[in-house]
Amino acid sequence: MKTLEQVLKDLERLSGIDLFVIDLFCGAGGLSEGVEQASVNGEKCAKVVVCINHDRNAILSHNANMPDALHFIEDIRTIELSPVISIVNRIRTLYPNAKIMLHASLECTNFSKAKGGLPRDPDSRTLAEHLFRYIDVVDPDYIQIENVEEFMSWGDMDDNGKPISRDKGRLYQRWVNNVKKYGYDFEYRIMNSADYGAYTSRKRFFGIFAKKDLPIIFPEPTHCKEGRKDMFTKLAKWKAVKDVLDFEDEGTSIFGRKKELVEATKARLHSGLVRFVAGGKEAFMVKWNSMSQSGKYHAPDMEAPSPTVSCQNRLGVAKVSFMSKQFSGHPSSKNVSIEHPSGAITCIDHHAIVNADFLAAYYGNGDNVSKVDSPCPTVPTKDRFNYVQPKFLSMYYGGDNHAGSIDKPAPTIRTKDCCLLVDSRFLCSYNFKDDGKDVNAPSPTILTKDRLSLVSPSFIGQQFGQSKAASTNKPLGCVTANPKYSLVTPWVMNTSFGNIGSSIEDPSQVITANRKWHYLVNPQYSSAGGDVNAPCFTLIARMDKMPPYLAECTTDPADIPSFIRIDGNVVIYEIYDTDSPMTVKIKEFMALYGILDIKMRMLKIPELKRIMGFPEDYVLIGTQAEQKKFIGNAIEVTQAQKNTEALCRKLRLLRKIAA
Structure with missing residues (x-):
């Protein structure tokens, strides 16, 4: 590990650094690795200069990856701070426009809900109180705190080491107010690393204290659970952990x-x-x-005798009748059980009951389908009715009837190829009895009257009027206050993973x-x-x-x-x-x-490292158990990088404006 003199000399060779970081509770990396990876416009913007941790192997791991920092195997409560002061003074002399951040990932075990009903360690919960000695001698421009969400519930404990519910958050509020008395503004966010491109969904408290007139910035999310793309937002879907598993x-x-x-x-x-x-x-x-x-x-079948009724309550009735609400909103919320209360009934008819079985009549105008529970329309001498079911077999040979019930035996499987390759795009001809035409085959005769249409799998579904589909190659219609348009596109059915x-x-x-x-x-x-x-x-x-x-x-x-x-x-x-x-x-x-x-x-360790954002060649020293501990204790690297880049980008912008 480098000496104080070596680190001080190395500081003279730096350029373009906006933020210098003192990493307390540094562990084996995490926050420090994210800071070191941070860049603005392709230029490195932040540097870790001091790292303190009580665990020897954690510090050895940290030093193996970031050897230019000054490392201490010390307890943050008792370390002698004169070397830290020397580095801070040198930074302020060499780089007067740069800012210094004191970062503390306070021990979270005795705040976390993962502790369950077990007693808490009162000494661990008071580590935040030991930051004041650093604030006194370092006078940092920024103080950044990372912890579990429950840190904000920090309060008094009873004689059994259990938190007292009525005092929930009292000590946290007192501590925040005491730090603010040093002349700091304060803001916090609960941030999920998955929203910033990480392979883990890790929600953590991030609090920032900033000297007066300095900006407090948190990065904007780049991802969300399902992904979102509209006129104002473009968020990628959360990353899948399968990408980093073996x-x-x-x-x-x-x-x-x-x-x-x-x-x-x-x-x-x-x-x-x-x-x-x-x-x-x-x-x-x-x-x-x-x-x-x-x-x-x-x-x-409900019409058949019931199976044996066991003591395990293993029977239920499955129904295919439901209410569909035909107005704006997310489609998944528009279908409700007929056993539940109906949605609001408006002046315009927006509700429909959906059944799987119905009768289709091939004559007359208007509504030509009837419920199987209603009286049948007039039966003429010519066959005009079909009983429509949602499932059937399609046969590509023999006679006029190419559809068969799934309740009947399958047709004969012949040696002749009777299967068709279905292309999602085809030409639809409105001329005589023409079927759809392959777009790779010659077009039918072009008549003076428009008789051909290209059927494409991507189109705009318009949820008003007669719900006429619109081409994606034409201008969109009027955008109303309520969302009325949907983009319909092809998708992939994977039969190996739950279909x-x-x-x-x-x-x-x-x-x-x-x-x-x-x-x-x-x-x-x-x-x-x-x-x-x-x-x-x-x-x-x-x-x-x-x-x-x-x-x-x-x-x-x-x-x-x-x-x-x-x-x-x-x-x-x-x-x-x-x-x-x-x-x-x-x-x-x-x-x-x-x-x-x-x-x-x-x-495995390499998989856990990738999940937490560490690079493949990141060195961890110690037993398997120790390495897993270091990984689990770390801040997710991508999250730390995004936080640092957002702040440095803002600092550069303000400096450019001031110039």
């Missing part, structure tokens, strides 16, 4: 281990199966209640050789885990005792567990008297979804 390492089967998994871990695995394989509790219950004696899955569609603009799902599902197992609380297509849940310091896992469910018949036997086309899942309750549940789920094995492994 799917080639499948882990080992959860069955047949030397040390059996505990029931709590199995319960989390089962919750993840229900959420990420079945598609949620509701979808899982529909399938769970639809098993026949033959092992096939089908929902019984969930995704935009063609988004990265593809993981492509596997066989049908697989992946999800993350969160050891905290009773969490169902995390979707690999979303940011990772918050990583914690105690990952040595509660490590996050990657779970993989597969239908690959290779190397199946011993309780599964394949007899011809039949897969047999054996359940033993010695199986624990959660093992039975998992085996039943596997049988229901045709899963042949579930594998699981802990997330």
